[in-house]
Amino acid sequence: xxxxxxxxxxxxxxxxxxxxxxxxxxxxxxxxxxxxxxxxxxxxxxxxxxxxxxxxxxxxxxxxxxxxxxxxxxxxxxxxxxxxxxxxxxxxxxxxxx
Numbered sequence: 001x002x003x004x005x006x007x008x009x010x011x012x013x014x015x016x017x018x019x020x021x022x023x024x025x026x027x028x029x030x031x032x033x034x035x036x037x038x039x040x041x042x043x044x045x046x047x048x049x050x051x052x053x054x055x056x057x058x059x060x061x062x063x064x065x066x067x068x069x070x071x072x073x074x075x076x077x078x079x080x081x082x083x084x085x086x087x088x089x090x091x092x093x094x095x096x097x098x
Contacts, residue, residue, distance in 0.1 A: 028084045036077040043069045
């Protein structure tokens, strides 16, 4: 009878859970991220401009304006980046090396 140690159990679990990493991002996805970053920097500038007109309530105005623009941008950005993903063939998913 073998002594089933914690090391054996965890090494078995980690070897079973190891999947192939996702494919790297393509050039269109990288370009979309760069554009998304530029848009977010512009949103910070716009929010600062709006908040600067009323210095007594700078923080609440900044967050209202920024979050109103930021949240839809992030959601749309993730959807666009996901949609631009390169299709993965079945051989990659199954682990075939051929």
